[in-house]
Amino acid sequence: AGWTLGLMYSNGISGDTNRWSHDRHYWGAGLKYQAGAIKSSLILEAENKVTYATVNGVQVKEAPITAKYTVNYGLEYNTGSWTPMFTYRYVTQDEGVKAHKFGLxxxxxxxxxxxxxxxxxxxxxxxxxxxxxxxxxxxxxxxxxxxxxxxxxxxxxxxxxxxxxxxxxxxxxxxxxxxxxxxxxxxxxxxxx
Structure with missing residues (x-):
């Protein structure tokens, strides 16, 4: 009925030397709707940033770093002669960047x-x-x-x-x-x- 759902997971995005439970992980979910002239999508993403260091042969949890989160929303409408589009994004990034972004x-x-x-x-x-x-x-x-x-x-x-x-x-x-x-x-x- 015009809906599409996508899910994604990665159990290690910074290398494959650590056990999966000690590595950085990524989660994503996307929902898309398309019917006639309308297309719309919502995407949610997260990445944990917990890291471990090896001290005297033992893995030790380092100071936790804030996870990254992203929310994306998009909408477009084909008028038959041209197609206007709108986007919104909220993101938290490395080093403490938190921002809203709007696009036309x-x-x-x-x-x-x-x-x-x-x-x-x-x-x-x-x-x-x-x-x-x-x-x-x-x-x-x-x-x-x-x-x-x-x-x-x-x-x-x-x-x-x-x-x-x-x-x-x-x-x-x-x-x-x-x-x-x-x-x-x-x-x-x-x-x-």
């Missing part, structure tokens, strides 16, 4: 191809920032045009910008520019074998 995008047919446009905004907290403001935000915008050169080959130019503010405004790697604020442009070709 669309597929728009035009001149034998189709435009893909998207914008997203994220806000939250980054507890790894020791000095200064730990509140963060991040935004992205982008547009691409996919044009079929044949039934199996598509060419796609793209341009996009990502920027950050608050605690991430000036964060980056030394000698590598600011990784949180950048333009990107490319032309790619995709061939289906």
């Amino acid at each position: 995008s669309a597929l728009i047919p035009y001149a034998g191809g189709r435009f893909k446009v998207a914008a997203a905004y994220m806000f939250g907290k980054d507890e790894s920032i020791k000095a200064g403001e730990d509140k963060i935000n991040h935004w992205q915008v982008g547009a691409a045009y996919e044009y079929p050169l044949s039934k199996r080959t598509v060419i796609k130019p793209f341009i996009g910008y990502a920027g950050s503010g608050k605690g991430w405004k000036n964060l980056g790697y030394a000698n590598d520019g600011n990784i949180y604020n950048a333009w990107q442009a490319y032309i790619g070709m995709h061939h289906f074998f």
Whole structure:
């Protein structure tokens, strides 16, 4: 009746040298609904981060690290002429990042191809920032045009910008520019074998 359920589990994602009970584990569950012009999905994911060290030949539990959790929701509606989409994500990550992210995008047919446009905004907290403001935000915008050169080959130019503010405004790697604020442009070709 349009519903699909998926479950996934991994009993070791950081190597296979530890016993399964001493390794990092991943759990995931996804629920998808599709009926006519509507597609929707909800995905829940978790990863435990308990680690063990070997001291004098004995495995000892190290200080526990907060588990990572992710909730993803997506919705799209094909109007017949174009397809608007909405996404929401809540995530907790390593080093104490907790954030909400909202996105809007669309597929728009035009001149034998189709435009893909998207914008997203994220806000939250980054507890790894020791000095200064730990509140963060991040935004992205982008547009691409996919044009079929044949039934199996598509060419796609793209341009996009990502920027950050608050605690991430000036964060980056030394000698590598600011990784949180950048333009990107490319032309790619995709061939289906």
